[in-house]
Amino acid sequence: MVNLTIDGKKVQIEEGKTILQAAAKCEIKIPTLCYHPVVEAYGACRVCMVEVTVRGKTDLVTACNTKVQEGLDVQTGSERVLKARRLNVEMLMARAPAAEPVQELAKALGIEKTRFEIKDPQEKCILCGLCVRACETIVGASAISFIERGTERKVMPPFGEPSEACIGCTACAYFCPTGAITYEDKYGRKVIHTELHLGPTTAIRVPIRQAVPMVPLIDTEACIHFKTGECKVCTKVCDREAINHDMQDETLEVEVGTIILASGFKPFDAKRIPAYGYGHFPNVITALEFERLVNASGPTGGKIKLADGTEPKAVGIIHCVGSRDENYNEYCSRVCCMYSLKFAHLIKEKTSADVYDFYIDMRCFGKGYEEFYHRLLHEGTKFIRGRVSDITDMAMTQREEGKLIIRVEDTLLGTVRRIPVDMVILATGLEPSIDHNQLAKIFNISCSQDTFFLERHPKLAPVSTFSDGIYLAGACQAPRDIPDTVAQAGGAAAEALALADKGTFALEPVTAEIDEDLCAGCQLCVNLCPFTAITYDKEKGISVVNDALCKGCGTCVAACPSGASHQKHFRDSQIFAEIEGIFVV
Amino acid sequence: MSNAKPKVAFYWCSSCGGCEESIVDLAEDILKVVAAVDIVFWPVALDFKKKDVEAMPDGSIAVSFINGAVRLSEQEEMVKLLRRKSQLVVAHGACSHLGGIPGLGNFWNKETIFRRAYHTTPSTQNPDKIVPLEKTVLDGKELTLPRFFDTVYALNQVIDVDYYLPGCAPPRDLILSAVGAILEGKLPAKGAVLSPNKSLCDDCDRNDSKPEKLVIKEIKRPWEIMLDPEKCFLAQGVICMGPATRTGCNERCIEANMPCRGCFGPTDQVHDQGAKFLSALASILDTNDEKEIDKIVQSISDPAGTFYRFSLPTSILQRRRMEAIK
Numbered sequence: 065m066v067n068l069t070i071d072g073k074k075v076q077i078e079e080g081k082t083i084l085q086a087a088a089k090c091e092i093k094i095p096t097l098c099y100h101p102v103v104e105a106y107g108a109c110r111v112c113m114v115e116v117t118v119r120g121k122t123d124l125v126t127a128c129n130t131k132v133q134e135g136l137d138v139q140t141g142s143e144r145v146l147k148a149r150r151l152n153v154e155m156l157m158a159r160a161p162a163a164e165p166v167q168e169l170a171k172a173l174g175i176e177k178t179r180f181e182i183k184d185p186q187e188k189c190i191l192c193g194l195c196v197r198a199c200e201t202i203v204g205a206s207a208i209s210f211i212e213r214g215t216e217r218k219v220m221p222p223f224g225e226p227s228e229a230c231i232g233c234t235a236c237a238y239f240c241p242t243g244a245i246t247y248e249d250k251y252g253r254k255v256i257h258t259e260l261h262l263g264p265t266t267a268i269r270v271p272i273r274q275a276v277p278m279v280p281l282i283d284t285e286a287c288i289h290f291k292t293g294e295c296k297v298c299t300k301v302c303d304r305e306a307i308n309h310d311m312q313d314e315t316l317e318v319e320v321g322t323i324i325l326a327s328g329f330k331p332f333d334a335k336r337i338p339a340y341g342y343g344h345f346p347n348v349i350t351a352l353e354f355e356r357l358v359n360a361s362g363p364t365g366g367k368i369k370l371a372d373g374t375e376p377k378a379v380g381i382i383h384c385v386g387s388r389d390e391n392y393n394e395y396c397s398r399v400c401c402m403y404s405l406k407f408a409h410l411i412k413e414k415t416s417a418d419v420y421d422f423y424i425d426m427r428c429f430g431k432g433y434e435e436f437y438h439r440l441l442h443e444g445t446k447f448i449r450g451r452v453s454d455i456t457d458m459a460m461t462q463r464e465e466g467k468l469i470i471r472v473e474d475t476l477l478g479t480v481r482r483i484p485v486d487m488v489i490l491a492t493g494l495e496p497s498i499d500h501n502q503l504a505k506i507f508n509i510s511c512s513q514d515t516f517f518l519e520r521h522p523k524l525a526p527v528s529t530f531s532d533g534i535y536l537a538g539a540c541q542a543p544r545d546i547p548d549t550v551a552q553a554g555g556a557a558a559e560a561l562a563l564a565d566k567g568t569f570a571l572e573p574v575t576a577e578i579d580e581d582l583c584a585g586c587q588l589c590v591n592l593c594p595f596t597a598i599t600y601d602k603e604k605g606i607s608v609v610n611d612a613l614c615k616g617c618g619t620c621v622a623a624c625p626s627g628a629s630h631q632k633h634f635r636d637s638q639i640f641a642e643i644e645g646i647f648v649v
Numbered sequence: 650m651s652n653a654k655p656k657v658a659f660y661w662c663s664s665c666g667g668c669e670e671s672i673v674d675l676a677e678d679i680l681k682v683v684a685a686v687d688i689v690f691w692p693v694a695l696d697f698k699k700k701d702v703e704a705m706p707d708g709s710i711a712v713s714f715i716n717g718a719v720r721l722s723e724q725e726e727m728v729k730l731l732r733r734k735s736q737l738v739v740a741h742g743a744c745s746h747l748g749g750i751p752g753l754g755n756f757w758n759k760e761t762i763f764r765r766a767y768h769t770t771p772s773t774q775n776p777d778k779i780v781p782l783e784k785t786v787l788d789g790k791e792l793t794l795p796r797f798f799d800t801v802y803a804l805n806q807v808i809d810v811d812y813y814l815p816g817c818a819p820p821r822d823l824i825l826s827a828v829g830a831i832l833e834g835k836l837p838a839k840g841a842v843l844s845p846n847k848s849l850c851d852d853c854d855r856n857d858s859k860p861e862k863l864v865i866k867e868i869k870r871p872w873e874i875m876l877d878p879e880k881c882f883l884a885q886g887v888i889c890m891g892p893a894t895r896t897g898c899n900e901r902c903i904e905a906n907m908p909c910r911g912c913f914g915p916t917d918q919v920h921d922q923g924a925k926f927l928s929a930l931a932s933i934l935d936t937n938d939e940k941e942i943d944k945i946v947q948s949i950s951d952p953a954g955t956f957y958r959f960s961l962p963t964s965i966l967q968r969r970r971m972e973a974i975k
Contacts, residue, residue, distance in 0.1 A: 582918060584851035586892040591862045592932050605851065623932035625893035625925050626848035627918035636920060 068136035083114060083127040083138055094127045094140050095149070095169055097156075097241045098192030102297045103202060105129035108192040109241075110152045111169060115139040124148055146173065154178045156190050163188045163242035183215070188244035191217055195236035195245055203235050204294025219245075233288050268298050268307070273361040282309070321567075322533045322560040325507065325517065326553065329494040329539035332386030332393070339454035340385065340490060345468055346371035348455060348488045350385075351403060358410050368414050368487075376417045376486035380470045381407055382452045383423040387493030387543075395514045397493030397543040401427045404491045405436055408445040419445045420483055422452050422472055430547060448483070450475045455488055494543040507534050508595040508613055517541050527556040530615050531595065532569045535560050574616035574633050576609050582628035583607055589620035589629060655711035655832065657682075658690035658702070659741075660731055662724040663751045663801065664717030668742035669693045671818035672714075678825060685832055686711070690731075699727070702734055710734045712831050714814070716741040718751045718962065719802040723795035732808040739827065739843075743817040743912045745804035746842070747922075748962025750817070753954055755961050755968035758799040761975075799971065803963045813842040816898055817912035817959065823897060844897030846917050849909050852896045855881045864935035868948045871907060882908040883933070888955060893919065893926035912959050921965045923956035 097109035107126035117137040158180035207230035221227035237245040267286040288295040334342035360366040387397040428437045450473045467484035509529040510518040520528040537553035585605040597613035713735040743749040869886045882889035890911030915922035
């Protein structure tokens with residue numbers, strides 16, 4: 065530890081720290097411009113000048129990069145210091161007259177006008193080089209540097225051309241103390257709703273306020289460290305030293321007796337229906353985006369706003385987007401009708417907008433749901449029965465000017481209508497969250513036609529699968545809402561516990577068998593087995609059925625081209641005998 | 650008679666002659682056969698007549714090798730005669746074993762085959778519309794021809810058959826070992842096919858080249874692609890009947906970089922080679938989309954002739970329904 069005195073205050077600080085850090089510790093403010101705690105100090109702007117006395121010798125030094133010494137006496141506001149600082153600020157004023165922090169500093173020091181010649185009244189850059197150092201040492205890109213000499217000196221990418229080395233991180237603009245560096249989206253994109261929660265954000269963040277566990281994550285796609293190997297600014301500012309860039313995904317092997325699959329769902333990708341213009345029209349948003357928009361902790365604090373920040377006067381909600389549609393998914397996603405009604409209610413509650421609900425059939429099947437629908441009818445939501453054909457911004461009348469026009473056949477009126485609105489919410493349906501066919505293969509279970517997991521029996525074994533010990537909960541089995549999911553998950557948990565408690569289960573007696581003497585090892589059956597019960601024994605050159613995994617589905621039996629695979633109790637000879645039996649009578 | 654050499658007869662029915670050739674192909678080994686047996690009837694090579702056979706006592710021939718399918722009344726008559734005169738009858742070659750290539754005629758009947766053969770082929774010039782008749786009177790004399798059946802039969806559909814020598818034509822080593830087994834009396838149970846009861850993949854050198862997941866996205870005919878001489882044909886999208894075909898042929902076609910066509914017929918436990926292979930092929934098509942499946946299946950040129958090339962008469966189908974033929 066080092067002891068020193070700053071403006072008469074005694075300070076103790078670790079060796080290697082700077083005078084600026086020591087001053088901060090005893091809450092003495094020394095003005096700075098080119099200093100940033102995460103970038104190594106360079107002492108370029110020289111506004112942090114202080115007077116130091118050590119062993120009877122007095123000198124003027126920059127506080128930001130002068131290390132503390134034992135017995136150091138520091139004066140931050142002596143006449144000599146102020147004189148030097150004024151001179152430096154005056155020179156900076158001449159150099160960068162438009163830089164606001166310099167003007168403020170001048171004001172604080174009582175300088176009204178610089179005595180030096182102003183070359184460019186619009187100039188903001190004080191040539192401190194903080195951006196250059198940040199780009200090199202923090203970002204690791206070295207995309208910008210000083211070019212030219214003397215009065216011509218400036219910060220530029222090589223040859224003043226856009227540089228390939230630039231990764232577009234905007235760190236230079238972030239670090240610039242005077243706002244001399246700005247950036248713009250070269251595609252000229254404006255803020256649209258999708259970006260309110262998915263757009264510009266930091267590479268390290270807590271994903272949402274409701275995240276569990278409530279800890280930040282690093283987006284390795286966006287993190288500068290994973291691009292250039294440098295930066296790690298987050299580790300410098302986290303005094304808990306909780307950030308570890310070297311963490312790797314881990315594969316854990318856990319031995320269990322029963323498994324409950326709850327892989328959930330993902331919303332239908334609305335971009336798959338180009339006619340609805342999602343991604344093209346900023347005010348066409350998906351249900352999940354709207355959910356985020358009305359969330360009190362969301363980007364607008366729960367206010368329903370259009371892309372331009374104004375409140376919508378008319379909102380259309382389109383049901384069955386990606387559901388009940390031969391082109392996408394034939395099934396009903398079950399939850400969309402009710403959440404759409406909730407949206408309609410929220411819009412009515414929070415704004416004075418007209419709400420149009422475009423539905424095929426109202427599916428208000430749960431407890432209290434029908435009553436809620438009736439409430440909406442009384443609240444004045446306009447329900448239009450018919451599937452929306454497309455959404456366009458091509459106005460045909462004055463009234464449609466600047467609006468999104470929803471074209472729909474109103475099947476109750478029997479006519480095609482054009483409804484101009486400001487915002488469209490697409491009630492996207494539910495789809496399996498990940499590749500279910502692959503997952504089914506891993507867990508030896510089946511998928512139904514709609515690629516959701518197949519239960520053992522729709523009525524008698526709704527949470528079981530064809531693999532003993534593997535159960536289903538939630539939307540991975542079929543689209544379902546929260547009450548149904550909770551109920552089903554409880555059922556699955558109970559089943560899993562019952563089996564775990566018993567400790568054993570009975571095997572299927574009707575399994576397939578591959579005759580060793582007949583199998584030629586053609587391996588056609590190996591990949592067919594939906595339960596991965598067949599393996600190829602390379603040494604023997606034959607395929608082998610694992611009795612514990614085989615469910616007796618008979619797929620391999622049908623496929624075995626040499627007749628080596630047969631199903632117990634359903635051998636060809638038995639089936640032929642049955643057929644012959646039929647004809648005897 | 651105990652010291653006399655066993656008597657052997659060869660006969661051909663509806664066949665291409667390749668099976669006769671397979672006997673000749675025994676080369677110098679045929680001398681061993683001739684030394685060990687007495688050939689009493691072999692129309693393609695020796696001048697014996699039907700009446701010579703008729704004159705033999707019943708059961709006096711030790712073994713008759715009969716090749717070709719039964720398509721004419723004459724063939725039916727001859728095989729029945731030989732059956733009566735022989736202790737053993739061996740169906741020699743794919744046609745007598747399974748019905749063979751002539752068996753594909755079962756997709757038609759006599760009328761349609763005659764119409765095609767004598768009237769409608771582009772190379773036919775038959776202004777008088779002459780067709781072969783069973784009885785014709787010429788210059789006051791009656792000439793007869795054997796009756797042409799609507800259906801082609803495998804040998805065992807006409808007479809009782811003791812053993813089967815598979816192949817188109819049966820390979821040399823199988824014939825020799827069959828003859829040897831007969832001479833030594835070391836015969837398997839009656840009705841056996843004298844070839845190992847496993848499918849061709851068991852012996853195929855290319856079996857190890859099968860990818861971990863054997864799937865077919867597109868079906869190709871051999872001439873459409875450059876065939877990799879080491880890779881499984883199915884993995885190349887070419888239909889190879891090997892998985893559904895009995896082994897024992899020494900992979901003659903595979904060695905020549907051609908896929909198996911199925912001439913050895915199914916293994917014992919399979920009833921219908923074509924259906925079985927179809928079922929196997931369907932299970933390795935790499936799609937679940939009905940339209941795409943349809944597209945792939947449509948790309949199979951002549952599916953009946955591909956999957957039932959040798960085995961239609963002995964399949965569960967046996968033939969096309971007569972009333973469906975026009």
